[in-house]
Amino acid sequence: MQGYAFQIAxxxxxxxxxxxxxxxxxxxxxRTRGDSKPGFSDIVEFLQSALWMRFRxxx
Numbered sequence: 001m002q003g004y005a006f007q008i009a010x011x012x013x014x015x016x017x018x019x020x021x022x023x024x025x026x027x028x029x030x031r032t033r034g035d036s037k038p039g040f041s042d043i044v045e046f047l048q049s050a051l052w053m054r055f056r057x058x059x
Contacts, residue, residue, distance in 0.1 A: 005042075005049040012053045 014021060038046075 005045045008046065008050050008053065 011021070
């Protein structure tokens with residue numbers, strides 16, 4: 001697992017282990033250099049991981 005998919009996997013595993021989940025606000029600032037946009041393959045991997053976890057948990 002690469003890219004952004006680890007975030008949803010981490011949250012999923014935390015929920016499975018009855019972890020206490022809280023929201024922590026993060027303030028983003030505009031980038032002055034570079035590009036951090038996810039590519040198409042990152043988006044596909046994220047969606048595949050989310051769907052796999054969703055259907056795995058209902059089995």
